[in-house]
């Protein structure tokens with residue numbers, strides 16, 4: 001039997017059909033980056049309910065946690081199915097704003113306390129990424145936080161020209177307007193949520209706007 005080489009065995013095209021992903025990750029717990037950001041807000045003691053945007057919310061693992069903790073949330077995703085799955089998880093009395101929108105032409109409100117984007121921003125087209133990042137930075141209030149992930153240049157999906165991947169030094173430049181509270185790197189072979197082999201190169205980020 002012939003042995004597959006790396007190029008044959010690893011899928012270098014990122015997924016564009018999300019339905020199976022939503023089923024595979026249904027009811028998983030919130031991301032550690034979100035939990036770290038929330039823990040970092042705790043000593044700051046604000047009286048008002050805080051406002052978060054969950055960019056690329058998917059079926060809602062992070063949005064649900066924010067709502068549970070009393071945050072006002074605007075949950076945004078390009079996929080109607082994601083928003084429907086999220087709404088089905090919420091109690092009918094839960095106040096949540098949802099938007100079906102593409103990162104590539106999104107409008108974000110200002111004075112937001114937290115912008116969370118778990119495993120979603122790399123799916124923005126590279127030509128639109130700088131403007132999207134500018135909108136994220138501008139949308140945050142001073143002292144507001146970004147939590148989420150970016151993919152590195154050694155990730156398998158960096159071979160997909162529709163994805164936005166970044167080197168560590170590019171990420172450090174993106175984080176200039178922030179005090180960095182967490183910047184950790186994963187770089188190893190692994191599997192996607194659907195069980196496909198790939199090389200993961202992930203940056204986990206929590207940062208507070210200066």
Ligand SMILES: C[S@@+](CC[C@H](N)C(=O)[O-])C[C@H]1O[C@@H](n2cnc3c(N)ncnc32)[C@H](O)[C@@H]1O
Pocket residue numbers: 018021025031055056057058059060061076077078079082101102103104117118119120123124125
């Ligand atoms: C890997 S999933 C992550 C979902 C969720 N944040 C999580 O942690 O499980 C990526 C999400 O980003 C959304 N997405 C991908 N490309 C997008 C785009 N260009 N604009 C808006 N959302 C997008 C997908 O629909 C999907 O729900």
